[in-house]
Amino acid sequence: MKTIEIVVPCYNESGNIRALYEGVSSVFKEKLSGYALKMLFVDDGSRDGTLELLKNLSESDDRVSYLSFSRNFGHQLAVKAGLDYSEGDAVISMDCDLQHPPALIPDMVAKWEQGYEVVATLRTYPKETPKKKRKSSEHFYKLLNLLSDVEIKEGSADFRLLSKKVVEVIKEMDEKEPFLRGMVPWVGFKQVYIPYMAEQRFAGESKYTVKKMLQLAITGVTAFSVKPLYFAVFLGFGFSLLSLLYIPYVIYSFLNGSEISGWASLIMTIVFFGGLQLIILGIIGVYIGKIFKQTKERPSYIVSKHNK
Numbered sequence: 001m002k003t004i005e006i007v008v009p010c011y012n013e014s015g016n017i018r019a020l021y022e023g024v025s026s027v028f029k030e031k032l033s034g035y036a037l038k039m040l041f042v043d044d045g046s047r048d049g050t051l052e053l054l055k056n057l058s059e060s061d062d063r064v065s066y067l068s069f070s071r072n073f074g075h076q077l078a079v080k081a082g083l084d085y086s087e088g089d090a091v092i093s094m095d096c097d098l099q100h101p102p103a104l105i106p107d108m109v110a111k112w113e114q115g116y117e118v119v120a121t122l123r124t125y126p127k128e129t130p131k132k133k134r135k136s137s138e139h140f141y142k143l144l145n146l147l148s149d150v151e152i153k154e155g156s157a158d159f160r161l162l163s164k165k166v167v168e169v170i171k172e173m174d175e176k177e178p179f180l181r182g183m184v185p186w187v188g189f190k191q192v193y194i195p196y197m198a199e200q201r202f203a204g205e206s207k208y209t210v211k212k213m214l215q216l217a218i219t220g221v222t223a224f225s226v227k228p229l230y231f232a233v234f235l236g237f238g239f240s241l242l243s244l245l246y247i248p249y250v251i252y253s254f255l256n257g258s259e260i261s262g263w264a265s266l267i268m269t270i271v272f273f274g275g276l277q278l279i280i281l282g283i284i285g286v287y288i289g290k291i292f293k294q295t296k297e298r299p300s301y302i303v304s305k306h307n308k
């Protein structure tokens with residue numbers, strides 16, 4: 001019997017765990033009775049009793065296991081840890097808040113049985129979703145694709161099935177700032193996308209603050225391309241060329257005797273180029289920061305308890 005393992009990152013999700021557990025188990029009971037189910041919850045440093053809930057759940061049902069981080073490491077690392085500890089023939093990662101409908105699992109499994117190694121999903125939003133969230137997600141993918149080398153489809157979510165083969169590859173990718181939405185298309189193999197309608201969050205609030213979303217955007221871009229560095233080089237060239245063009249004008253106004261009038265334009269140029277240099281330094285800094293993190297060879301996450 002093939003085992004399908006569901007990996008669920010949870011950060012303060014005590015209001016959702018039970019509902020997700022029931023949703024998934026009933027789908028398996030009704031539609032996937034030919035498969036063994038395993039569920040692996042990753043508690044990402046929650047402070048709302050999530051861990052106690054998970055312990056109880058795993059005692060009452062031995063298909064359930066859990067990992068618990070020593071602190072909050074973030075969604076991407078929680079999913080990565082789940083994949084690292086997983087053992088199923090296929091592994092499905094999904095959010096805890098039921099925005100990823102368990103009802104889609106049978107379709108994903110069917111695609112996997114047809115020979116796809118990656119069954120990813122594309123989210124379409126229901127009409128009631130706040131405009132802010134929809135727009136920010138749209139801009140996020142536009143920017144990401146403009147700036148990076150792998151194609152990341154708009155609306156791709158961390159709701160996907162990976163075959164054991166792909167999971168083994170991802171386990172080997174020891175990135176300190178993993179960005180799975182880029183890593184998964186990057187590994188290749190036979191991939192397919194299926195659309196789904198994102199549900200409303202079942203309970204609680206979104207754990208993605210604006211800060212976390214911005215961080216994800218920067219990680220996403222800089223984890224997948226050095227294009228922003230080229231952008232800096234091109235900008236540098238462009239402006240050097242422009243300043244060369246400026247020289248004849250300077251000589252001309254010197255010969256004319258009218259060269260002192262330019263205080264405003266001088267300050268403008270200084271401020272402008274100062275800003276530009278800071279931006280470019282910032283871009284380079286982000287990459288150096290990544291090298292720094294990677295060379296320290298700290299573990300990317302710390303598991304404090306688990307029953308795997």
Ligand code: UDP
Pocket residue numbers: 008009010011012013044072073074075078094095096097099205206207208
């Ligand atoms: N999550 C996590 N660590 C974090 C933030 C979020 O493990 O630091 C989990 C969260 O519990 C949920 C999933 O990641 O299962 C997606 O988060 P959320 O629903 O808040 O994001 P949104 O759907 O609003 O993008």
Ligand code: MG
Pocket residue numbers: 095097099201206
């Ligand atoms: Mg959510």
